[in-house]
Amino acid sequence: MSTEATQPYQRIVQDVRQKIRSGLFTAGAKLPSTRELAETYAVAPGTVQRALTELRTAGLIYSHQGLGSFVTDTASETVGGRTDDWMPDAVRTLQQQVRDLTARIERIEKGGD
Structure with missing residues (x-):
């Protein structure tokens, strides 16, 4: 696949x-920080943020301010063949919000927040 026609944020998403x-x-794996990703891909932090937004919308990661971005429990199923492309963006957004809240509740219950 040629990366010349691919937007910089799309290269990050694909990678x-x-x-x-x-x-x-x-x-559950923590992704590198925005700064680290920007350095790795030689792009501006805003480009990395756009890629992270795409990945969150796709349900592959969730982010917590001050903690970073993490791979969702269902990410490997999504990229491994099952796709939710038929799903409206609003539903995907709600699903991600539920995942984020669930993760926060679990951390609070464990005394981590």
């Missing part, structure tokens, strides 16, 4: 998807 698919990034 993270591939790392999830290959098992390099597993459920």
Whole structure:
């Protein structure tokens, strides 16, 4: 696949998807920081933020301010063949919000927040 026609944020999205698919990034794994990703891909932090937004919308990651971005429990299923492309964005957004809240509640119950 030629990366010349691919937007910089899309390259990051594709790379993270591939790392999830290959098992390099597993459920619960913390992604590198925005700064680290910006350096790795030689892009501006805003470009990384756009990629992270895409990944959140796709249900592959969730983010917590001050803690970072993490791979969702269902990410490997999503990139491994099952897709939710038929689902409206509003439903995907709600699903992600439920995942984020569930993760926060679990951390609070464990005394981590």
